[in-house]
Amino acid sequence: AQTVTQSQPEMSVQEAETVTLSCTYDTSESNYYLFWYKQPPSRQMILVIRQEAYKQQNATENRFSVNFQKAAKSFSLKISDSQLGDTAMYFCAFMKLHTGTASKLTFGTGTRLQVTL
Amino acid sequence: DGGITQSPKYLFRKEGQNVTLSCEQNLNHDAMYWYRQDPGQGLRLIYYSQIVNDFQKGDIAEGYSVSREKKESFPLTVTSAQKNPTAFYLCASSTAGLASNEQFFGPGTRLTVL
Secondary structure: OOEEEOOOOEEEEEOOOOEEEOOEEEOOOOOEEEEEEEEOOOOOOEEEEEEEOOOOOOOEEOOEEEEEEOOOOEEEEEEOOOOHHHOEEEEEEEEEOOOOOOOOEEEOOOEEEEEEO | OOOEEEEOOEEEEOOOOOEEEEEEEOOOOOEEEEEEEOOOOOEEEEEEEEEOOEEEEOOOOOOEEEOOOEOOEOOEEEOOOOOOOOEEEEEEEEOOOOOOOOOEEOOOEEEEEO
16 A cells, blocks of 8 residues: 655745645555645645656646655655745645556645745 | 536534535546545545446445446435544546546535534
8 A cells, every 4th residue: 555644744935935845655666646736725626746657857837846756755846936825735645557447546644835925 | 617516515414314425527537536634634535436337445435335327426425324424525536547647626525513
């Protein structure tokens, strides 16, 4: 079974600064996906960024980027130029690659990020 | 607009009663999922379905039941056997197969047992 660990329950960052959220995972699989989801106060889950394990290049989406270290089983999220709208709960998630079946997500416990003025 | 709807947004039930949470999607997705969210525990998978008339237990299926009679709909019943049903429930859907690497989530239902 896979496990996902987020060791930072809460973090705070000032507007326009950079913050990094940590995530580690444990798996014996070689093919998988990793995700960061954002859950703002509305509680709607929003996909922030994804990483395919077979890709060495780190994924980026505008101000969001990841540092994927496959050997270390580490998948951190960097938010640059933080904005007030980034205030949310952030979940790291793991998905084993399946063929022809539903793809189950395993989530970490989340990091609550507060962006301040 | 394509998306996932869950109803109701807030639901209250008395202890010992069964209650059904609705989930509908118009994304033409084959796979659908139910997650439970508790404070400090992230999301945990209750049940999932990859096709009509088929569904599988997730990690915490005890006390829950589902049906998948239509592609668009995947209702979740919280039975009286569920010992601690108060939680936030999220429904999600995705395409099946190798391309199914993103799940789309509904807005959730907050269930409170009185």
